[in-house]
Amino acid sequence: MTSKQKFLYFIYLHRTGLSVTGLSLALLLFPLIEDNPYTLGLTNLIAINALVVLGLNLFIGYAGQISLGHAAFFGMGAYGSAIATVTLGMPPWLAMVIVAILVALVALLIAVPILRLSGHYLAMATLGLNFVMYTVLLQWDEVTGGPSGFSGIPYLSIGDVQFDDEFRLHYLLWSFVMVSLMLCLNLVRSGVGRGLSAVAGDEVAAQALGVNTRNAKIKVFILSAVLASLAGSLFAHCYSFVSPDSFGIFTSTDMVIMVVVGGMGSIWGSLFGAALITLLPEWVDMFETYKDFVHGGILVLVLMFLPQGLVTGLIDTIKIKLALRRRKNVAS
């Protein structure tokens, strides 16, 4: 091998690690270049959504299951943290962990009976859970504040540093995202992750190869619920205000759209999908009127023409084009 080939091979071999390092550096430097609080507020929102989408993508893309209710776990995290810190006076970090454990238990309770079945029962169960949670948030106003929301949630702090402006929140939120990103990237390349992709490909074949499909699906469902709950807790502490409208079934469909646009089963795509769908309203004027068309249209077009996701789909198309051209050149 020449030294150039060696260098390229090194880059190819360490592509994941290098991309993660590159992204971390970019995120580290970003607030120094762009200090507009509005822009940072947007990227922070992307980070919160990305956290949910990473988990949801593991569940949809790798386990091949449908969840239309991840906003429920998101909401449980947010309201759980709010109630635990304000009403019960717990320290925020402890509250976040306890709420995440409780959400994991709820997810376990739902997953164990329902994931025995294949098909669409889980879609219904998660949708139902989302609906029940939304109604409880609206109706139980002594505890949740009802339709007018819950305010006065304290900011998170480490030592003397309080995360109360966009600049500091940027580092807090994106650290969470980068840790989860690495967790997901490593998970899908571990034995468990490969087992999961086998489940998405063909459940019977996966079983025949010795994958405990039911356990694998339950585990990844719980993992995705915990990630959503953490994102919810961060959301609550970040804005110090939550209201039921952020956690309805339409939020769940938005999250599914982020997964599909980013590419089902593509971890990096999750970041892209979360960013694109979060930023879209900023780019399109008159968005309020045509929001449904834009969201629905993107979902339908991506599924129809690039079912593997916008980025992965485009890369695949280009790869195929190049390969065809190369073969043509060889033939001629």
Next chain:
Amino acid sequence: MSQDFLQYLFSGITIGAIYALIALGFCVVNNTMGIVNFVQVDFVSLGGMLMFSALLTAGLPMIPGLLLSVSGVALVAMLVERFGLRPARSDNHLVLIFLTVGLSIILRGIIKLVWGKNRMALPPLTPDVPVQIFGASVLPQALWILFLTVLAIGLLTWFFYRTSLGLSMRAVASNPTAAAVVGIPAGRVRLTSYAIAGALGGLAGVLVTPITTLSYDVGVLLGLKGFAAAILGGFGSFPGAILGGLGLGLLESLSAGYISSAYKDVVAFVVLLLVLFVRPKGLLGK
């Protein structure tokens, strides 16, 4: 006491009949395509909206208005299948189900643009003079709902057991591969199943919106409960859908009457989750 009970019973059966209609629509599409058709939810809203336009904008009488709006929804449903789902040429269920979610968002957007976001009132089929039955007062609209639901179920049974298209649809439901081998046209079967689902959803919308109110998203909650009813009865089973719908409607109105009306909408989903824990295939599922 027993009079209250009768009153709850009647309102439960009425709303249960609506859930049954919607649940049947879900089952028809599930049997031929193996997917959950989330657009069903918007067929319900669209039915109410078309009826509103037929009566108040075009000034048609009740019966032609009803027929026109039901067939209008069926037509829209066929368009959704032909231009929304078929071009995907995918047999990946995940892709198809998310596609119906996307189409449902688009259709809801169109309804919102055309009819606006305001709540509207749709007049009932016949004037609202309550009828006394065993001391419970029943709206004529409720009787219409029961009558037309039974009629629709009768027509559906005749279609599935007596016509060749219906028989071929049942063949596809029981074994798609074998049906394709004997030359049953898959495209026509799918198109018909969407038309039937649309007609059932539209009928439910026309019938129920005089009781609830009419708005662009009225179908979301009704449709989801119809879906819950379909799963409660065993997804894909027609008798199951009817039983599930009636059961859910009764549970809902009894719990609203005796427990709390604030959490009325939650009951459906809690019961559904419980049933899925105990008997995961639904009441009549195989």
